[in-house]
Amino acid sequence: MKKHFYILYVLLIGVVLPVLAQDVSLYQQFNGRYDYTAIGNTMNTVENGTLGPCTILTSSSSNLSLNSDQTIVAAYLYWAGTHTGDFNISLNNIDITAERTFSDAIDSDRVFFAAFADVTSIIIDQGNTEYTISNFDLTDVITPYCSTGTNFGGWAITVIYEDDNLPLNQLNVYDGLQSVPNNLSITLDNLNVLDNENAKIGFVAWEGDRFIAVNEQLTINGNVISNYPLNPANNAFNGTNSFTGATNLYNMDIDVYNIQNNIAIGDTSATIALTSGQDFVMINNIITVLNSQLPDATITIDDDIVSCGDTSIEIFYTVYNSNSTDVLPANTPIAFYAYGEFIGTSETTTDIPINGSESHSVYLNLPENSEPNITITVVVDDDGTMNGIVTETNENNNSAFSEIELQIIPEIVVLPHLVGCNEGFETASYNLYEALQALNLNEEDITFYLSLEDLENISHTISIPSDYNNIFNPETIYVRVERDPCYEIYQFNLTIENCPPYIPQGFSPNADTKNDWFNIQNLYDIFTNHELHIFNRYGDLIFVGNNEKPWDGSINRGLNNNGEIVPVGTYYYILNLNDPNYKPFVGWVYVNY
Template structure:
């Protein structure tokens, strides 16, 4: 409630500032059906008439009854139905507005009127009060008289401590913060600030603080009975208090008889122990206050004496080691024993830890004749491991821990053995030949620790056996055992099922159903086997041998020996058979000599089932011929422009073959282009079809690059009469380049031939050492307009177009080179345009080619020309010329 009052104060404060300004500056009357706005100031708050202020009667004009009222600022004093305002119910001073609203009345426009009420300050009726000096909070609004019809104080005031000369924050104080040591009176003032014409209102009250009493802070004595109690035969209880007030009395709470009267404060602790034994004995000190407004205070001093306990020689035994599948159904009991008996009979709190468990466990046990038992939940042993159970503390249930009772090492181990399991394991057995032993491989033995195990298995299918046992050694999740060949006399599919497994150390066992099938394969037969080799081959050529007569076999390994001109033994070849036969090539490294060689098959194995037999009397003979001598040849050079091919190499002929690598077996075709810097190999084949070793040559293809034109090298000035030699001089091969007037079938141009505007010339470079011409060409289109005006540039002043072959046209010499974009205009003396010329139409023959009002032939006389140079911003030039026929 108090917090809400403070929040309303802030709201009213800002509203008051605005309303106060309106209250004193505005009294505009508007004709409204709800009446005209009004205002009123109330400074005498306690006046009884202010409990029923009729706001309707305050409205100006002619307000229409039947409307309703709104408390705009939530002052809390308005009856919105009757319009009666009770100012005594407004808890703060300030300016409040109340709106009267009329709605739904025929002939009257809906409207409102406002009554503004200034409520002046009122501090209430004060009343003196008293408090004990150890109270922690006092609401200062308790220091008011609310009886006999007194109007409560407004809440938007402030307090001031006149005695200390300090303001009070808020409306509560902490009496204990004054730390009074004697009765002290504080004069406090509560003030509501002035508002408008209403002066401030204040009241003063006296607050009396009575000092509390202090029974002191006790200091207990805790003793072990093995201490020297003779030091505690005359203990003054006052020495066990701090800060107590004097004049109090003592009470013996346990009837030890140590206090002779309430003023006696001396006790003999040794007597207490001798008479009553170990225990806790208390004495209460009581101090009365100087005024009933404060409570009396007490302090209790406690003397505690404990006997020590000897835990030496205590042993722990935890039963019993079990297999993992027995944990849930097993009861694990810890037994504590001490002999000879030293631990007194009674209950004790025993704390123990189990390795792997983070939180120590404390349980209550009962020692009787030096023996105590307790159960350890099986949940403490979830894993296959050896657990260490350690008792870390033993404390008598009622002990305060005063005596130091050393705990020896009290520990025992409990082992949870794994149940051997082959779950998720993989059993694989190698296929085997009849009457041979095979290996059974166990992998992914994630449930088995390294060690020795005994397994039991059965065989079924083509071969049968029951309850066969064998010992396996597991390491790293894998193991293997042998199935004796004596159990596998028959070919066909055989299944093995492991029916049980037992740990060789712990004896823990479990059933199993891991099974797998494997094949007992028959031995191959070589009765109809045959070997065939070619009659003769060339040295270093492949010798392809054919094997046949192997019936339905599809994939075999044979062993063979070579004898005669070439000798080797123990050779092996894997063959894929079709129709009982296959071919293979004897490695050339085994056939280094010429002459007759015999191949003899010595063994045969079926790769499908890895079964094999020894072979005899299967052989054949073949002849190895010698090779011709390698041909002689030297390195050769060609021009790139001639597009050389293999056909250009020497030696040539049907007995010679060219290759691009020493190991290639496919000759190059005669039209294969030659590569510069490439290695080429030539061999010769003799009458026996044997090919010699290869001789190598290096081919050089002389590659002449096309000449390169210097930047701007195609640009000349026609007035210089440039020639082919000038064009050559503008390349990087000025002395060796040759030029043609066409790319193909062109004419060779002499170095003195003049260049022509816009003509394309084709240049090739020639090697001075080899005479090879470049394969690529330099194409240059010449321009003769790269000219500057020369000092002797002139425009003729006449011509004679009479057909005598001399000066028959008006021509400006070299202008097409110097000003290639020029324009020429010729006018007669009447200003008629006679002729327009440019580089494509440079000469005027004296005929009218432009004006339609003139004849075709221009008569003798003076004519005028205008030359537009159209270069370098050169201004046009005008002049005259004389035409004389």
């Protein structure tokens, strides 16, 4: 069980530190078939001390010799010395500038520095050869330090390499600058020791004196460790390099200790304690190599799909097991959060091998009141309560986040009515595009619907909007206009009015099916209460019609010729629409055969 969203730490306890010191903490971690070596040299010509010469070198050298099956993956240069710092030096005549710096002090008059640079590319390029640090010049600053025996300078290169013959190890590089005036205790968490064979711990330390051996001890889990005769149990900081066997690294140490008998299979933590009863010693670098087979789950958010006006989103993600020494098991839980609240879950589906990955997607329902911009956080190996079920090499790199922009649909814009002429039974023909003429839109971006639901689902689109006949009166039309990233909605009503009828000037009731009746357009089934009166040239009423009785040239009024067809001639009509919006229409119509 573990908490997420925290930075990996190394807990430092049991010591009051100078205000300038930087706590030793994890800098880099390597999981795989890795080990390391270290080279370096001092700038001192002899042990520092009140009786020694007040001189210091500006260059020194050391040889790197790796086996042919050892492949360099990283190389870190550390250098340190008296005073506030020389942060621009040379490595094999290549200019080096410090990428990180550290400081410590005994008191206000005696301050010290250390520096770091990643020199991986140089070491890979030059390989096994002699490496010389030059232009490292403390000559002008050491004089005040000589009388107290604290003038020193030196450098070390930590080289991490990969070797297929090695077991799967976890190699941790810790650095900082902390002094060991009495007791320094460091707890290394997040271990899972499966095999303690060849387990080791190494240091780069500065300012140790070979001839001061007052309670100088290194302990692991309470057990004193040593490399006798190179590093006696009571003189850990004595100017040696455990890798080369050198004993003349005045005022610096590059030491490594086998700890396989001091850490047990199944251990999940180790406590390192360093003591110095008299000598002022500064720890700059600690490296552990343990056979610790664990997965390391990390996750990225790769993409998302957001729909217009929808708080349901699809998140695409990838789970990795990159910096690991074991498979990440199937069914490792994944939790998703918005506004810090749990909103959904998923899980891995297969065992993910070392350096493997697995990609999936998940649908999440956001709170209905979500802001347009929302941060989605995803955490792998999280059961939804910020607790995990898998022990990993790094418990604090499980999360990722992404800023999601929801696609908010603008408010519906209501447009003026589109009016059509009644073509009968309160129906009309409309060109729906006419309602949008003032908006200057592209027709290819426009679709019309009879309901908002159809518009949102893009279903039942009106197929011929340029010639549409209404179903209801009035009828609401909804318009979807595609925009980036979302769409806009407009609506307008179709309404109907009774337009003025068109009265022809004549007709020919000769039964040839062409123009056989007095066809007054926009009249029948529109002005259903109209009355039509036809008079002959003598003023006699000869026909009365209505919506059910159009004039076909026959006579239905008067005593004579009832039912007969009128002769060729001009006839007078009065058309009363019985509509308050219109006065009666009067005029002449010519009948011919």
